[in-house]
Amino acid sequence: MxxxxxxxxxxxxxxxxxxxxxxxxxxxxxxxxxxxxxxxxRRVAISMYEGEINMVIHAYGGEISxxxxxxxxxxxxxxxxxxxxxxxxxxxxxxxxxxxRVRSMGFGAxxxxxxxxxxxxxxxxxxxxxxxxxxxxxxxxC
Amino acid sequence: MQLRDIAELLNAALLCGEELxxxxxxxxxxxxxxxxxxxxxxxxxxxxxxxxxxxxxxxAEMVDxxxxxxxxxxxxxxxxxxxxxxxxxxxxxxxxTMFEVCGILYENGCDG
Ligand SMILES: Nc1ncnc2c1ncn2[C@@H]1O[C@H](COP(=O)(O)OP(=O)(O)OP(=O)(O)O)[C@@H](O)[C@H]1O
Ligand SMILES: [Mg+2]
Numbered sequence: 001m002x003x004x005x006x007x008x009x010x011x012x013x014x015x016x017x018x019x020x021x022x023x024x025x026x027x028x029x030x031x032x033x034x035x036x037x038x039x040x041x042r043r044v045a046i047s048m049y050e051g052e053i054n055m056v057i058h059a060y061g062g063e064i065s066x067x068x069x070x071x072x073x074x075x076x077x078x079x080x081x082x083x084x085x086x087x088x089x090x091x092x093x094x095x096x097x098x099x100x101r102v103r104s105m106g107f108g109a110x111x112x113x114x115x116x117x118x119x120x121x122x123x124x125x126x127x128x129x130x131x132x133x134x135x136x137x138x139x140x141x142c
Numbered sequence: 143m144q145l146r147d148i149a150e151l152l153n154a155a156l157l158c159g160e161e162l163x164x165x166x167x168x169x170x171x172x173x174x175x176x177x178x179x180x181x182x183x184x185x186x187x188x189x190x191x192x193x194x195x196x197x198x199x200x201x202a203e204m205v206d207x208x209x210x211x212x213x214x215x216x217x218x219x220x221x222x223x224x225x226x227x228x229x230x231x232x233x234x235x236x237x238x239t240m241f242e243v244c245g246i247l248y249e250n251g252c253d254g
Contacts, residue, residue: 018221021200045204046180106193109177
Protein backbone atom coordinates (compact mmCIF):
# COMPACT_ATOMS: atom_id res chain seq x y z
CA MET A 1 0.00 0.00 0.00
CA UNK A 2 1.15 3.50 -0.76
CA UNK A 3 1.88 6.07 1.94
CA UNK A 4 -1.32 7.47 3.34
CA UNK A 5 -1.91 11.16 2.80
CA UNK A 6 -4.68 11.06 5.38
CA UNK A 7 -5.63 8.37 7.88
CA UNK A 8 -9.02 8.46 9.56
CA UNK A 9 -10.60 6.34 12.28
CA UNK A 10 -14.26 6.04 13.23
CA UNK A 11 -16.21 4.25 15.90
CA UNK A 12 -19.60 2.90 14.79
CA UNK A 13 -22.17 2.56 17.58
CA UNK A 14 -24.12 -0.68 17.87
CA UNK A 15 -27.76 -0.71 16.89
CA UNK A 16 -27.88 3.05 16.43
CA UNK A 17 -29.87 3.76 13.34
CA UNK A 18 -29.90 7.49 13.90
CA UNK A 19 -26.15 8.01 13.74
CA UNK A 20 -25.35 5.24 11.23
CA UNK A 21 -23.75 6.78 8.19
CA UNK A 22 -21.94 9.57 10.03
CA UNK A 23 -18.54 8.08 9.24
CA UNK A 24 -19.31 7.66 5.54
CA UNK A 25 -20.70 11.17 5.38
CA UNK A 26 -17.56 12.59 6.95
CA UNK A 27 -15.31 10.70 4.54
CA UNK A 28 -17.41 11.81 1.59
CA UNK A 29 -17.09 15.46 2.61
CA UNK A 30 -13.34 15.17 3.15
CA UNK A 31 -12.79 13.54 -0.26
CA UNK A 32 -14.90 16.20 -1.92
CA UNK A 33 -12.83 18.94 -0.27
CA UNK A 34 -9.63 17.22 -1.41
CA UNK A 35 -10.90 17.62 -4.95
CA UNK A 36 -11.28 13.96 -5.94
CA UNK A 37 -13.52 13.26 -8.92
CA UNK A 38 -17.24 13.05 -8.16
CA UNK A 39 -17.35 9.48 -9.51
CA UNK A 40 -14.60 8.30 -7.13
CA UNK A 41 -16.20 10.13 -4.21
CA ARG A 42 -19.54 8.49 -4.99
CA ARG A 43 -18.02 5.00 -5.22
CA VAL A 44 -16.21 5.40 -1.89
CA ALA A 45 -19.30 6.85 -0.21
CA ILE A 46 -21.70 4.14 -1.39
CA SER A 47 -19.47 1.17 -0.68
CA MET A 48 -18.38 2.47 2.73
CA TYR A 49 -21.96 3.33 3.70
CA GLU A 50 -23.19 -0.16 2.78
CA GLY A 51 -20.45 -1.57 5.01
CA GLU A 52 -21.21 0.84 7.83
CA ILE A 53 -24.92 -0.04 7.73
CA ASN A 54 -24.05 -3.76 7.75
CA MET A 55 -21.97 -3.23 10.91
CA VAL A 56 -24.99 -1.65 12.57
CA ILE A 57 -27.68 -4.08 11.43
CA HIS A 58 -25.77 -7.39 11.39
CA ALA A 59 -23.01 -6.88 13.97
CA TYR A 60 -22.69 -4.73 17.07
CA GLY A 61 -21.06 -1.74 15.46
CA GLY A 62 -17.27 -1.64 15.27
CA GLU A 63 -14.33 0.37 13.99
CA ILE A 64 -13.65 1.77 10.55
CA SER A 65 -10.30 2.99 9.33
CA UNK A 66 -9.90 4.91 6.11
CA UNK A 67 -6.54 5.54 4.48
CA UNK A 68 -6.50 8.04 1.68
CA UNK A 69 -3.31 7.61 -0.32
CA UNK A 70 -1.96 8.93 -3.58
CA UNK A 71 -3.06 5.84 -5.44
CA UNK A 72 -6.04 4.46 -3.56
CA UNK A 73 -8.57 4.82 -0.79
CA UNK A 74 -8.49 1.81 1.55
CA UNK A 75 -11.40 1.23 3.90
CA UNK A 76 -11.24 -1.41 6.65
CA UNK A 77 -14.52 -2.15 8.46
CA UNK A 78 -13.94 -4.29 11.52
CA UNK A 79 -16.66 -5.67 13.78
CA UNK A 80 -16.93 -8.16 16.62
CA UNK A 81 -20.29 -9.44 15.39
CA UNK A 82 -21.55 -12.96 14.76
CA UNK A 83 -19.49 -13.49 11.59
CA UNK A 84 -20.75 -14.68 8.20
CA UNK A 85 -21.45 -18.41 7.87
CA UNK A 86 -21.40 -18.67 4.09
CA UNK A 87 -19.61 -15.84 2.28
CA UNK A 88 -20.57 -17.04 -1.21
CA UNK A 89 -24.21 -17.01 -0.23
CA UNK A 90 -23.92 -13.60 1.46
CA UNK A 91 -22.42 -12.22 -1.76
CA UNK A 92 -25.48 -13.30 -3.78
CA UNK A 93 -27.84 -10.47 -4.69
CA UNK A 94 -31.05 -10.92 -2.72
CA UNK A 95 -29.65 -13.03 0.12
CA UNK A 96 -30.36 -11.44 3.49
CA UNK A 97 -30.84 -12.49 7.09
CA UNK A 98 -32.04 -9.02 8.11
CA UNK A 99 -34.83 -8.79 10.69
CA UNK A 100 -38.32 -7.46 10.04
CA ARG A 101 -37.33 -4.32 11.97
CA VAL A 102 -34.37 -3.67 9.67
CA ARG A 103 -36.56 -4.25 6.62
CA SER A 104 -39.13 -1.77 7.87
CA MET A 105 -36.35 0.81 7.94
CA GLY A 106 -35.61 0.39 4.24
CA PHE A 107 -32.76 -2.13 4.30
CA GLY A 108 -32.32 -5.88 4.15
CA ALA A 109 -32.76 -6.57 0.45
CA UNK A 110 -29.48 -8.43 0.22
CA UNK A 111 -27.96 -5.87 -2.12
CA UNK A 112 -25.23 -4.40 0.08
CA UNK A 113 -22.30 -6.77 -0.34
CA UNK A 114 -22.81 -7.11 -4.14
CA UNK A 115 -22.99 -3.32 -4.31
CA UNK A 116 -19.74 -2.96 -2.35
CA UNK A 117 -18.12 -5.35 -4.79
CA UNK A 118 -19.48 -3.38 -7.73
CA UNK A 119 -18.23 0.00 -6.53
CA UNK A 120 -14.81 -1.06 -5.23
CA UNK A 121 -11.79 -2.26 -7.18
CA UNK A 122 -10.91 -4.85 -4.57
CA UNK A 123 -12.93 -6.35 -1.76
CA UNK A 124 -11.88 -8.86 0.85
CA UNK A 125 -13.94 -10.43 3.63
CA UNK A 126 -12.28 -12.08 6.63
CA UNK A 127 -14.81 -13.61 8.95
CA UNK A 128 -14.88 -16.03 11.87
CA UNK A 129 -18.13 -17.28 13.37
CA UNK A 130 -18.63 -15.86 16.84
CA UNK A 131 -15.57 -13.61 16.56
CA UNK A 132 -16.29 -11.01 13.91
CA UNK A 133 -15.93 -9.79 10.38
CA UNK A 134 -13.42 -7.52 8.68
CA UNK A 135 -14.24 -6.18 5.25
CA UNK A 136 -11.49 -4.43 3.30
CA UNK A 137 -12.39 -2.22 0.34
CA UNK A 138 -9.92 -0.64 -2.04
CA UNK A 139 -10.90 2.05 -4.50
CA UNK A 140 -8.07 3.03 -6.82
CA UNK A 141 -7.65 6.66 -7.73
CA CYS A 142 -5.99 6.08 -11.09
CA MET B 143 -38.63 20.64 -14.63
CA GLN B 144 -37.44 22.80 -11.76
CA LEU B 145 -37.97 21.70 -8.18
CA ARG B 146 -40.26 24.67 -7.59
CA ASP B 147 -42.55 23.48 -10.42
CA ILE B 148 -42.64 20.02 -8.92
CA ALA B 149 -43.51 21.43 -5.49
CA GLU B 150 -46.34 23.41 -7.03
CA LEU B 151 -47.71 20.50 -9.07
CA LEU B 152 -47.80 18.25 -6.03
CA ASN B 153 -48.83 20.88 -3.54
CA ALA B 154 -45.73 19.95 -1.57
CA ALA B 155 -44.41 21.77 1.48
CA LEU B 156 -40.74 22.75 1.49
CA LEU B 157 -38.96 21.50 4.62
CA CYS B 158 -35.47 22.72 3.75
CA GLY B 159 -33.23 23.58 0.83
CA GLU B 160 -34.95 26.64 -0.58
CA GLU B 161 -31.75 27.59 -2.39
CA LEU B 162 -32.14 24.49 -4.58
CA UNK B 163 -35.62 25.25 -5.92
CA UNK B 164 -34.23 26.53 -9.22
CA UNK B 165 -32.46 23.25 -9.89
CA UNK B 166 -33.67 21.05 -12.70
CA UNK B 167 -34.81 17.51 -12.10
CA UNK B 168 -34.66 15.29 -15.12
CA UNK B 169 -35.44 11.89 -13.71
CA UNK B 170 -37.38 10.50 -10.79
CA UNK B 171 -36.69 7.42 -8.67
CA UNK B 172 -39.50 6.15 -6.45
CA UNK B 173 -38.82 3.59 -3.73
CA UNK B 174 -39.24 2.78 -0.06
CA UNK B 175 -36.23 0.50 -0.21
CA UNK B 176 -32.90 2.24 0.43
CA UNK B 177 -31.06 -0.96 -0.59
CA UNK B 178 -32.44 -0.39 -4.10
CA UNK B 179 -31.67 3.31 -4.11
CA UNK B 180 -28.04 2.54 -3.20
CA UNK B 181 -27.62 -0.10 -5.88
CA UNK B 182 -29.80 1.15 -8.74
CA UNK B 183 -29.73 4.93 -8.88
CA UNK B 184 -27.86 6.63 -11.69
CA UNK B 185 -27.45 10.35 -12.14
CA UNK B 186 -29.16 12.72 -9.72
CA UNK B 187 -32.88 11.91 -9.70
CA UNK B 188 -35.56 13.26 -7.41
CA UNK B 189 -36.19 10.57 -4.78
CA UNK B 190 -39.87 9.96 -4.02
CA UNK B 191 -40.38 7.81 -0.93
CA UNK B 192 -42.86 6.76 1.71
CA UNK B 193 -40.05 5.86 4.09
CA UNK B 194 -39.32 8.55 6.62
CA UNK B 195 -36.15 8.19 8.70
CA UNK B 196 -32.63 9.61 8.93
CA UNK B 197 -31.22 6.91 6.66
CA UNK B 198 -33.28 8.22 3.74
CA UNK B 199 -31.29 11.45 3.96
CA UNK B 200 -28.00 9.57 4.46
CA UNK B 201 -28.73 7.35 1.47
CA ALA B 202 -29.61 10.36 -0.70
CA GLU B 203 -26.37 12.04 0.37
CA MET B 204 -24.25 9.00 -0.57
CA VAL B 205 -25.69 8.64 -4.08
CA ASP B 206 -25.70 12.41 -4.82
CA UNK B 207 -29.46 12.83 -4.79
CA UNK B 208 -30.18 16.46 -3.95
CA UNK B 209 -33.93 16.35 -3.35
CA UNK B 210 -36.21 13.96 -1.47
CA UNK B 211 -40.00 14.11 -1.58
CA UNK B 212 -41.93 12.35 1.18
CA UNK B 213 -45.41 11.14 0.24
CA UNK B 214 -48.65 10.44 2.10
CA UNK B 215 -48.26 13.28 4.57
CA UNK B 216 -45.11 11.90 6.19
CA UNK B 217 -42.85 14.45 7.86
CA UNK B 218 -39.31 13.66 8.97
CA UNK B 219 -38.26 14.62 12.51
CA UNK B 220 -36.17 17.70 13.30
CA UNK B 221 -32.93 15.70 13.45
CA UNK B 222 -33.49 14.38 9.92
CA UNK B 223 -34.22 17.85 8.57
CA UNK B 224 -31.06 19.10 10.29
CA UNK B 225 -29.01 16.38 8.59
CA UNK B 226 -30.48 17.34 5.24
CA UNK B 227 -29.61 20.97 5.84
CA UNK B 228 -26.02 20.05 6.70
CA UNK B 229 -25.78 17.94 3.56
CA UNK B 230 -27.36 20.72 1.48
CA UNK B 231 -30.33 18.64 0.44
CA UNK B 232 -33.81 19.82 -0.37
CA UNK B 233 -36.67 18.06 1.46
CA UNK B 234 -40.32 18.31 0.47
CA UNK B 235 -43.50 16.66 1.72
CA UNK B 236 -46.87 16.12 0.08
CA UNK B 237 -50.16 14.57 1.22
CA UNK B 238 -50.53 12.79 -2.12
CA THR B 239 -49.84 9.05 -2.34
CA MET B 240 -46.85 7.49 -4.07
CA PHE B 241 -49.15 6.41 -6.92
CA GLU B 242 -50.57 9.90 -7.42
CA VAL B 243 -47.16 11.55 -7.24
CA CYS B 244 -45.65 9.21 -9.82
CA GLY B 245 -48.69 9.61 -12.10
CA ILE B 246 -48.55 13.39 -11.99
CA LEU B 247 -44.78 13.55 -12.56
CA TYR B 248 -45.00 11.06 -15.43
CA GLU B 249 -47.83 13.05 -17.06
CA ASN B 250 -45.72 16.16 -16.81
CA GLY B 251 -42.78 14.72 -18.66
CA CYS B 252 -40.52 13.30 -15.96
CA ASP B 253 -38.64 10.12 -16.82
CA GLY B 254 -37.68 7.19 -14.62
N1 LIG C 1 -20.70 -7.37 9.15
C1 LIG C 1 -21.49 -8.46 9.07
N2 LIG C 1 -21.58 -9.32 10.10
C2 LIG C 1 -22.35 -10.42 10.03
N3 LIG C 1 -23.10 -10.75 8.94
C3 LIG C 1 -23.05 -9.93 7.88
C4 LIG C 1 -22.26 -8.74 7.87
N4 LIG C 1 -22.40 -8.15 6.67
C5 LIG C 1 -23.25 -8.90 5.97
N5 LIG C 1 -23.65 -9.98 6.68
C6 LIG C 1 -24.53 -11.09 6.22
O1 LIG C 1 -24.58 -11.11 4.81
C7 LIG C 1 -25.92 -10.90 4.34
C8 LIG C 1 -25.91 -10.11 3.07
O2 LIG C 1 -25.42 -8.79 3.30
P1 LIG C 1 -25.87 -7.60 2.32
O3 LIG C 1 -25.27 -6.34 2.79
O4 LIG C 1 -25.60 -8.03 0.94
O5 LIG C 1 -27.46 -7.58 2.50
P2 LIG C 1 -28.34 -6.98 3.69
O6 LIG C 1 -27.50 -6.13 4.56
O7 LIG C 1 -29.03 -8.12 4.36
O8 LIG C 1 -29.39 -6.10 2.90
P3 LIG C 1 -29.08 -4.67 2.20
O9 LIG C 1 -27.61 -4.50 2.16
O10 LIG C 1 -29.70 -4.76 0.85
O11 LIG C 1 -29.74 -3.65 3.05
C9 LIG C 1 -26.63 -10.24 5.49
O12 LIG C 1 -28.02 -10.41 5.47
C10 LIG C 1 -25.98 -10.92 6.70
O13 LIG C 1 -26.51 -12.20 6.90
MG1 LIG D 1 -26.27 -4.63 3.74
